Amino acid sequence: MATAENKQVVLKRYVEGAPKVTDMEMKIGKIELKAPKGSGAFLVKNLYLSCDPYMRGRMRNFHGSYIPPFLPAQPIEGFGVAKVLDSDNPNFKPGDFISGITGWEEYSLIHDTSQLRKIQPDDSIPLSYHVGLLGMPGFTAYVGFYEICSPEKGEHVFVSAASGAVGQLVGQLAKLHGCYVVGSAGSSQKVDLLKNKLGFDEAFNYKEEADLDAALKRYFPQGIDIYFDNVGGDMLDAALLNMRDHGRIAVCGMVSLHSFSDPNGIHNLFCLVPKRIKMQGFLQSDYLHKFPLFLEHVTENYKQGKIVYIEDMNEGLENAPAAFVGLFSGKNIGKQVICVARE
């Protein structure tokens, strides 16, 4: 029976404030590259791992949420793309590629196949896109835009964290739908990508705007119909002032609220009544029955060159902690991915 070294990223301790690289550490374990008989599990080699903002919630010692916390001294878990090496599950065979929840380690023994699916490698689509464009973040964009925002052609759409894993697809879906789309991001390089690569009508660097309300008034002189909110905080407050009657706000990640209590508070909710605004939080996992439709829509548009996707690829598992922490300072440009192995 083959036994291998297994590099792992483990959570050292529960995190209160912003996560730091030192909240995680590398360990080297050993693993049998075999799925135990009768376990129903399968053994995978992890190829690509996904850094997603929601994971910060699992680093807290809080059990009341929709997903339990990580266990200290255990490998971090997250979405990934992996290749099956050995299997005791008849639905997964050696050589299969899968996308779903796996461990931040070189090899994982997978028992839980909920939210896990087999993927067909396709030369025209990078494998890593299955944790981005064609994975949870892409599906979040799709669900949030179509199911929560009820978009109409010609409507005015604002996307925050617009060059991120979710935002970049929201903007492109909105453009394909015939909307006017403006994105905000945190650097001139990101703004440039939004305008010149991702096809947004306009984009701005929120860090250069002393007055977010004034910035939104400049780009939306007639107001915003749809705000796809990836950040919460001051940007949400400014957007509320600029919503049109019957506007919709899809509340997605709220990176700035991942402090779990907005320190400044939101002051402009009084706008909800006179403007009849609907504000709705959502989780992509409630809509998995729509996943096949999503895959078809996005894959087709990608192959026709109508959708592009920007990844921030980090080589090597040892760079995973820094890549993850960088999410919360906006260091990443595009979808933050870790390449553990190419195949």
Add this chain to the structure above:
Amino acid sequence: MATAENKQVVLKRYVEGAPKVTDMEMKIGKIELKAPKGSGAFLVKNLYLSCDPYMRGRMRNFHGSYIPPFLPAQPIEGFGVAKVLDSDNPNFKPGDFISGITGWEEYSLIHDTSQLRKIQPDDSIPLSYHVGLLGMPGFTAYVGFYEICSPEKGEHVFVSAASGAVGQLVGQLAKLHGCYVVGSAGSSQKVDLLKNKLGFDEAFNYKEEADLDAALKRYFPQGIDIYFDNVGGDMLDAALLNMRDHGRIAVCGMVSLHSFSDPNGIHNLFCLVPKRIKMQGFLQSDYLHKFPLFLEHVTENYKQGKIVYIEDMNEGLENAPAAFVGLFSGKNIGKQVICVARE
């Protein structure tokens, strides 16, 4: 041609903070008790006038809302019940009773008949109910509960400002719908009315609760499905922490936000995402096509004794400013109405 004295309540100046009695003043004008030929208008004698929180918005010098501000030195406008004395409009005849927007004065000449309707006096229903139970506040309760909250039998419903013009009907509709209903109010007398007259399952005095979160956890150990929010502010923040998955928040008046910018801010919007909460502002005027259904439903239940309604009746136009100002300190018990004349 009969000319009469016409007592009026006029707005002295635009208001910034909380309205004070001295922001209004009594004037005595003169009016011809006749509708000018060719005007299409009609002349009414005002019987009952309604004090509603939204009117504070019209006391500000702000033109960007769904309804324009009052004009200084002119009579305040609001919902009322009136009797037609003379008419140049073929649809309204002397002796007709109407409910709709009129002036805070003894007699008004009415040009605008939008949101105005004829009412049939009915011995079993007080005329004044047409600005409360059967008027805008009642319809607000109906629309907010059925159209915005999508209630299901057995769900857990929380209503703030629960003994007010809107809240008292929300709670009763929810009980009729088979829900568990808890209300909050600002005095033990109101709490008593909620439990013993209005049929709420439970009620509490928010002024006696040092920790609103703890209070809600006491009454909703399994969480809140529907929050009908009449106040905003700290109560909204506490409710967010206690919502169940897929909860709905109907954002109605936000009396505490009638300061037009919440001073403390709302800190718990991070709950929207993991709990998939929908929060929606609304105006009853968007749903006027449902008004006949509402009237039928509420009238029938009232006549069967299944709905009751509490009014805080103030005698005399000269008491209108104090009655209105009292709304914002919670002085009223039930729907705040001014009786100008009994017929």
